Amino acid sequence: MPERVPGSLLLGSPGNPDDALHAPEPGGPACGPSREGTHPTVWVLGSSVNGARVAGRLGLPFAVASHFAPVQAEAAIATYRSVLESRTEDAPGPQYALDVPRVAAAVNVMVAPSQEEARLLFSTAMAAAARIVGNRPGPLDPPSQDPEAWRAYAPGREGAVEAAMSLSFVGTADDVAARLREQAARWDLDEILVVTYAHDPALRRRSYELLAQAWNA
Numbered sequence: 645m646p647e648r649v650p651g652s653l654l655l656g657s658p659g660n661p662d663d664a665l666h667a668p669e670p671g672g673p674a675c676g677p678s679r680e681g682t683h684p685t686v687w688v689l690g691s692s693v694n695g696a697r698v699a700g701r702l703g704l705p706f707a708v709a710s711h712f713a714p715v716q717a718e719a720a721i722a723t724y725r726s727v728l729e730s731r732t733e734d735a736p737g738p739q740y741a742l743d744v745p746r747v748a749a750a751v752n753v754m755v756a757p758s759q760e761e762a763r764l765l766f767s768t769a770m771a772a773a774a775r776i777v778g779n780r781p782g783p784l785d786p787p788s789q790d791p792e793a794w795r796a797y798a799p800g801r802e803g804a805v806e807a808a809m810s811l812s813f814v815g816t817a818d819d820v821a822a823r824l825r826e827q828a829a830r831w832d833l834d835e836i837l838v839v840t841y842a843h844d845p846a847l848r849r850r851s852y853e854l855l856a857q858a859w860n861a
Contacts, residue, residue: 700727703741817858
């Protein structure tokens with residue numbers, strides 16, 4: 645419920661009365677992590693129009709979980725913008741409320757030096773999604789030469805897996821960067837959240853590095 649969120653946003657903010665409950669004794673050591681100078685921007689992450697409405701009503705940035713719920717993503721983004729922009733000066737939000745929409749979208753990405761290698765490495769992400777849909781938890785699978793191997797984890801629910809992973813960008817760095825820019829323009833995004841699953845952490849890091857180089861070129 646939107647009305648339950650503002651109180652939690654005050655945690656760690658200057659003058660929060662709850663801080664007095666955890667204050668050290670005079671002259672004693674401070675307990676817990678320091679929050680001095682930390683005022684991170686709070687986002688609402690949602691996969692449907694419900695989360696979008698919450699973000700819009702509170703005037704917070706909205707990140708749509710389109711890396712696993714792409715079907716509802718456009719409707720959620722449109723709902724968020726509509727709700728936020730319908731706010732009036734007669735009903736202002738809290739002090740952290742935005743004046744204009746701020747939207748991010750999460751997408752699946754695998755970048756490699758060649759299209760063939762990227763597709764091979766992406767089989768790990770497909771298998772992970774199939775395990776979730778098929779309720780067959782397990783560690784990340786190594787890449788499979790069989791592009792259909794993931795189907796064994798979600799028999800009868802292959803369509804749900806493909807739908808969940810339909811917003812995926814797989815290929816070489818320049819190709820993926822170009823398609824991400826097109827997606828950002830299509831949805832008028834302010835930020836893109838890149839999600840990459842790889843069996844080998846070094847290859848996951850390489851994917852991020854190759855994409856960053858192409859994006860900043």
